[in-house]
Amino acid sequence: MTDANIHPSVILIRDRLRDIFPDVKLPLEVIGWHIRQSTPIETICSNIATEILVYGQAVDPRKSQAEEHTASNVPTTISTPIATTNDDTLQTLYDVFNSIPRDHIDNAYARLKNANNPNWYDDIVNELLSYDGDKSATNKRSTDQMIVDDIFVPDEYNRLFAVLPDLDPDYALQRYMQYLEHSSSKPDLNVLITNLIEHGYVKLTEKLERSRNERLKQNLREPKFEINEFLKTFPNPLEYFYDRTKNVSESYKSHAFIYLANAFARVPIGHIREILSNHN
Known part of the structure; x- marks a missing residue:
């Protein structure tokens, strides 16, 4: 097809x-x-x-x-x-x-x-x-959408993406409609393209990156534990977390010690270190 x-x-x-x-x-x-x-x-x-x-x-x-x-x-x-x-x-x-x-x-x-x-x-x-x-x-069209459809020229709109392939579609439509409103009866699309190149434009990748960052921030503010995602990383969690023979990094040991020291503030630090050492 x-x-x-x-x-x-x-x-x-x-x-x-x-x-x-x-x-x-x-x-x-x-x-x-x-x-x-x-x-x-x-x-x-x-x-x-x-x-x-x-x-x-x-x-x-x-x-x-x-x-x-x-x-x-x-x-x-x-x-x-x-x-x-x-x-x-x-x-x-x-x-x-x-x-x-x-x-x-x-x-x-x-x-x-x-x-x-x-x-x-x-x-x-x-x-x-x-x-x-x-x-x-x-x-379903609103009045604004009908106005857009009446004067919209697909070939010219698509030409914007032929020259600026990373242009954000919604931003492109907004600028294109503004351009038609302020142009003569026979507007030259090259003027708009030149203006976008010289003064910059919104790129699709930039919006996607902002959306991704917002999603990550939201996850940090309101973390959600997803069992399916967890199992993708640790298919067999019992075997992984209870394996005392595997080597662990110094960073892992340091984080584990700090966590336990804060969680069990009344337990002597030396005793915590001894337990960590015995259990790898």
């Missing part, structure tokens, strides 16, 4: 993240889910990048919401679909694209599912994304 068949917003987000995380898999359906929530592109990139930095992968939001969506979308009457609802993949499409009629999803699923095409699932997701853009996105 070529990029020509993929929703433009999905391409933009995928390529931005791929430039920063070339080795991380970025499922199109996950990006599509975020787009369907009417979330700004910069926010989507920032959130997914933060997930990759923290968890090593893009988190699938559908997993945490699947039961909630399923409970709210139980049909009152059962028709005979083209494909059975016992198919986990089809049920996932129902859950994620819950605003699209199920017969449309059934039709796309039956028509595009092909074992000989490794990208058949992406083809279905992109078709459903296009349907959502045609049917429901218009109803």
Whole structure:
């Protein structure tokens, strides 16, 4: 499947993240889910990048919401679909694209599912994304969004990224709209590009780094013990922490001594050192 068949917003987000995380898999359906929530592109990139930095992968939001969506979308009457609802993949499409009629999803699923095409699932997701853009996105637009759409020129906007590939998408849109408001009837985009180069601009990596730092600060202020993350570092904690034969660094011994000395202030320091020595 070529990029020509993929929703433009999905391409933009995928390529931005791929430039920063070339080795991380970025499922199109996950990006599509975020787009369907009417979330700004910069926010989507920032959130997914933060997930990759923290968890090593893009988190699938559908997993945490699947039961909630399923409970709210139980049909009152059962028709005979083209494909059975016992198919986990089809049920996932129902859950994620819950605003699209199920017969449309059934039709796309039956028509595009092909074992000989490794990208058949992406083809279905992109078709459903296009349907959502045609049917429901218009109803959700605010007045400001309508104004943006009326005067927005995709080719010129994309040209900004061709010249400044690290430009933050939301900042680019803001500057582009300001530029159109203060320019003549036939504005020259080179003027805006030159201005951005000479005076600086907000880079996507800078926003991602700020978001990451805020996430780290939040974790320091309100630390949360995650057993899954702990087990990734220590798969067998009992064996690791109770192994008295392994070598430990002087720094480890020093930290252990300081902790015990503070925790047991009434115990003689010499006795604490003796216990540490006996237990490695």
